[in-house]
Structure formats: structure tokens, C-alpha cells
Amino acid sequence: MPQDSAFIAVGEPLSRVNDALEKKGPLGEFAAMSRGVFTQVLSMAQRGLNPASNVDCARFALEAWRATRERQNILLGEEFPGLQFLAWDALLSRRKRRIVLLVHNVSSKKRWLALSKLGLARRLHHVLCLSPHSRDVLVEQYGIPRERITVLYSRVDTAYFQPQPEQPSKRLVCAAGAVNRDYESLISAAEGLDAEVKIAADTAWRYSVAGKSEAQARALPPNVEMRSWGNYANLRQLYAESRAVVVPLARPIISGITVALEGMAMGKPVILTRNPYVEGFIEDGVTGFHVEPGNPDQLRERIRWLLDHPQEAEAMGQRARQKAERDFSVERYVERILSPF
Incomplete structure (x- = not known):
């Protein structure tokens, strides 16, 4: 990495970074790239700012622009405050720099308006995204040349999440996460199933996302x-006790990948709702199964098959672990992030 470089991101609280470096929690790209990779690292989280606040994002972006205006190489780790940084750069500077932006949600109109219609993509040397379908959208809808886009996929700490020596003794599957989850289908699939289903998510999901009343939610x-x-320690134990990890998705956007990769790293087969943004993370019938959106009957069938065929499920999980180590480790992810530099 060039010496004249800066990494600007939402980041993580210092306590979480320290936990990751001390192996008390999983290592993410922010912690990995905070260890001397860049000359300068600026984080919203470590300044106590809220990335959901437009005011905080704009203020932080201006402070970050001023602090890094002499830097030639800039990595913007998220769309927000990355887009605000690009806007300040367009307003305040004519200098051409190597600025790289990671775009997570390419299906968002806000991202499209800022990068395509307002022309902020012209400030970018390179764009990073998380899936081949995301790259296709950036090319076809945003007008960004394919050669200026790198697909990162995603990452998992394969040292923190790894298979446990004891095998699951119960007929148990689990799910985790709250964003864009179709837990209605999973709960319907669980009805009448000879198995336990444990969902690691705040129950508020059911009336904030699905629109159910509190009585129905219970x-x-x-x-x-x-x-x-x-x-994370409790979640890791839940994965270890489960025979499979289920990631039921609602809308066709890129989401659920962190949980899917954690399950793979733990040596578990993963059942993932099919959508174009998540193709390539699991191999259907090899490391897990895809299921069609909103199809609890198919989901129940796949769960039951994995529970009834423990040896085949274990072999799937072993292949999932191998794929996680080969393609989705934090180290490989960071290599892909830094490749445009």
C-alpha cells in the first residue's frame, strides 16, 4: 500500500477493534486495515458519530476531506459517508486523486442518483462491490466501466469461526440476523417439523419489518x-450446536452474507434464499442449498433432508469450511480491497 494513503469509514468502536485483535471477537476488515496498512485511518464510530444521521455523515465527511486533502490514495469504506466525501471533493478540489469507493447496496436509488445522475462516479478511480450481479448493475445502470470495478464478495474470520470437535446431538437448525430476513417463511417451515429452530434476532423485527402486532409476534x-x-461467543456456540444454518431473505438485495459465511466457516451447510445478489457464495447441493423466495414448503423439505442425512450434511459442511478458507477469509478480502492501489 502506498505510504500516502487514508482509509475513511464508519468503522467500529475501539473496544470491538481491540476485542478482534485480542481474538475475543471476530476480525473484520476495519480492524485488519487499522494495523498499519494505511498512513491515516478516520472512523465515525471512534468519534461517536451516527452513520444513520445525514448531518453527522456530512460533517464527518468534510472533516475527513480536510484531514486528507494532501493524500493521494483514498479508500472510502462505505457509501455513507463516502458519497458525502465525494461531494465535498467535487466542490472544493479540482485535483485528481486515486479514490476508491466500496458500494454495498447498488440497488439503492440514493446511490444511483449520487454516483450516476450527479456524476460523483467521475471522482472515482475504482469501485468495489460484493457480487458479480452488483458489478453488472454498476455497469448497466450506473454506467461505470467494467474494468474499473472489482468484486470483493465478503469475508469471515475463519480463525474465530471454525468447526468444533463435538458433533451436534440434537435436531437443531439456527438462523441469525435481522436485516431483510423472511422469518415468516422460516417459522412456517418449522411448524410440524421434528426439530428445534433457534433464531438469533431481536423480536422487535417481527413488528418493525413484518408489520405484525405484538400478540402475533409472540x-x-x-x-x-x-x-x-x-x-459473538454465544452466537458461535449456537452455530456449533446446529446441524445447519438458515438464511431466509426477503427482498432481492445483498444481505445475509455475513451469517452465511459464519455458518460455512463453522463447517455447517447453509440454506440461503436465492436472489441474484447472493449467487456465488454457496454452491447448491455442494456447500448447502438455495431455496426459492417465500417458499416455506421447500425450505422445510431442505431442512428435513439435512437433518435426516447427517453424514451428507457433515460432508457439505466440510466443503463449506474449505470454501470459506479458500475464498472468503479476511486476508483474501483485504487483498482484493487493496488491489486497485
């Missing part, structure tokens, strides 16, 4: 438990 089948698991 009407879970007796074999389904849905709550917060509290921390």
Missing part, C-alpha cells in the same frame, strides 16, 4: 425460539 410454534443471543 405466537411462535413450540419448537421455535427467537431472541437475542447477546454476543
Whole structure:
């Protein structure tokens, strides 16, 4: 990495970075790239700013622009505050620099308007995205040349999440996460299933996302438990006790990949809702299964098959672990991030 470089991101609280470096929690790209890769690192989280606030993002972006205006190489780790940084750069400077932006959600109209219609993509040397379909959208809808786009996929700490020596003794599958989840289909699939289903998610999901009343939200089948698991150590133990990890997705956007990769790293087969943005993370019938959106019957069938065929499920999980180590380690991810520089 060139010496004259800066990394600007939402980042993580210092406590979480320290936990990752001390192996008390999973290592992410922010912690990995905070260890001397860049000359300068600026983080919203470590300044106590809220990335969901447009005011905080704009203010931080201006401070970051001023602090890095002499730097030639800039990595913007997220769209927000990255887009605000590009806007300040367009307003305040005519200098051409090597600025690289990671775009997570290419299906967002806000991203498209800023980068395509307002022309902020012209300030960029290179764009990073998370899937081949995301790259196609950036080419076809944003007008960004294909050669200026690198697909990162995603990452998982394969040292923190790894197979445990003891094998699951119960008929148990799990799910985790709250963003863009179709837990209605998973709960329907669990009805009448000879298995436990544990969902590591805040129960507020069910009335904020699915629009259910509190009374309906509590009407879970007796074999389904849905709550917060509290921390990464507890979540890792839940994965270890489960025979498979289910990632049921609602809308066709890029989401659920962190949980899918954590499950793979733990040596578990993953059942993932099919959508074009998540193709390439699991191999259907090899490291897990794809299921069609909103199809609880198919989901139930896939869960039951993995529970009824433990040896085949274990072999799938072993192949999933191998793929996670080969393609999705934090180290490989960081290599791909730094490749445009």
C-alpha cells in the first residue's frame, strides 16, 4: 500500500477493534486495515458519530476531506459517508486523486442518483462491490466501466469461526440476523417439523419489518425460539450446536452474507434464499442449498433432508469450511480491497 494513503469509514468502536485483535471477537476488515496498512485511518464510530444521521455523515465527511486533502490514495469504506466525501471533493478540489469507493447496496436509488445522475462516479478511480450481479448493475445502470470495478464478495474470520470437535446431538437448525430476513417463511417451515429452530434476532423485527402486532409476534410454534443471543461467543456456540444454518431473505438485495459465511466457516451447510445478489457464495447441493423466495414448503423439505442425512450434511459442511478458507477469509478480502492501489 502506498505510504500516502487514508482509509475513511464508519468503522467500529475501539473496544470491538481491540476485542478482534485480542481474538475475543471476530476480525473484520476495519480492524485488519487499522494495523498499519494505511498512513491515516478516520472512523465515525471512534468519534461517536451516527452513520444513520445525514448531518453527522456530512460533517464527518468534510472533516475527513480536510484531514486528507494532501493524500493521494483514498479508500472510502462505505457509501455513507463516502458519497458525502465525494461531494465535498467535487466542490472544493479540482485535483485528481486515486479514490476508491466500496458500494454495498447498488440497488439503492440514493446511490444511483449520487454516483450516476450527479456524476460523483467521475471522482472515482475504482469501485468495489460484493457480487458479480452488483458489478453488472454498476455497469448497466450506473454506467461505470467494467474494468474499473472489482468484486470483493465478503469475508469471515475463519480463525474465530471454525468447526468444533463435538458433533451436534440434537435436531437443531439456527438462523441469525435481522436485516431483510423472511422469518415468516422460516417459522412456517418449522411448524410440524421434528426439530428445534433457534433464531438469533431481536423480536422487535417481527413488528418493525413484518408489520405484525405484538400478540402475533409472540405466537411462535413450540419448537421455535427467537431472541437475542447477546454476543459473538454465544452466537458461535449456537452455530456449533446446529446441524445447519438458515438464511431466509426477503427482498432481492445483498444481505445475509455475513451469517452465511459464519455458518460455512463453522463447517455447517447453509440454506440461503436465492436472489441474484447472493449467487456465488454457496454452491447448491455442494456447500448447502438455495431455496426459492417465500417458499416455506421447500425450505422445510431442505431442512428435513439435512437433518435426516447427517453424514451428507457433515460432508457439505466440510466443503463449506474449505470454501470459506479458500475464498472468503479476511486476508483474501483485504487483498482484493487493496488491489486497485
